[in-house]
Amino acid sequence: IDFSKRKDTQTDLGELLSKGQRHYLYHLVESAFDFSAIVSQLAQRNSDKLSKTEFEDESMRSALQNIESRFTKEKENTERFRRQLFGLIQQAEPPQLIERIEKGSAYYTKLFESSLTELFTHIAEVKQFTKTKTYLNFLLEIDQLLMKHFMEINTVSYITKCVLDGTEIDKTSDAHATVKTFRQKLLADSEAFAEDKASSSKLKTGKKRKGTGKKVKGETYKVSLELFKEEWTIEQIAEKRGMSESTIEGHAAKLIGDGDLEVSHFMPEDITKEISKAIATSDGKGIGSVVASLNGKFTFGQVRMVLAVMQRTTKNK
Incomplete structure (x- = not known):
């Protein structure tokens, strides 16, 4: 190996780190603030295989449409926000970058919390019915996708700081714990609501509700x-x-x-x-x-x- 190359042809270690940081942050921002996969997944509810599952209850029929509408309305806003973040990464403006990410995360956290609330309620209600396995599996896939992005939204600021500071990322951080706690509480609330919901609803296909066990006396x-x-x-x-x-x-x-x-x-x-x-x-x-x-x-x-x-x-x- 020729170690006698001119200094100006060699890549400085600090510059390499900077490029590595930028590349990682581009990927981080793109992954956290691109919701196109969510919209595409939700649109699959109209497929022949899933469209056969139809409910009498209006809130159950409209649940996924409501969630899709929320994310569709945010498409242009989210694309613009990502471009702003890409610009700050390119300009190497850490304080402004972190500030914008924190504000964006707070804004989109509300979007995900409202969507997950409606989704978990829908899942809990669907579980009360028979012959909904295919549809329920579809809902659980959406759950995984939303939770993945929700975790990214809530941790992107923390991870960005770690990358810029060169510190190790702790997956037991407060940000990670907050998301897990939110999910646990939401699951408990939605399941309790569905089980306690006084209803004799049937699917339009005539499939009856599952028994939910002993009635509360x-x-x-x-x-x-x-x-x-x-x-x-x-x-x-x-x-x-x-x-x-x-x-x-x-x-x-x-x-x-x-x-x-x-x-x-x-x-x-x-x-x-x-x-x-x-x-x-x-x-x-x-x-x-x-x-x-x-x-x-x-x-x-x-x-x-x-x-x-x-x-x-x-x-x-």
């Missing part, structure tokens, strides 16, 4: 009611009774609907009004859609409580 609501009257919180009742908080919120919604409790027992008036407004403008698309429209600010249970008092008020008129 009136006695269980009475137990929760007594504890609520003793000023126990939802968290305390859930722990005492060995149930999820989502289930206890479901009890609260039922008790509010029956007139045994008031919604003011669980939330202030301003929150009630905000949720009521979202319900009123949802065009009956279902609780999952309402929760999604509120960007995950409130739980399924909170929305159900407000819906219960609205339905009670309408019924008593």
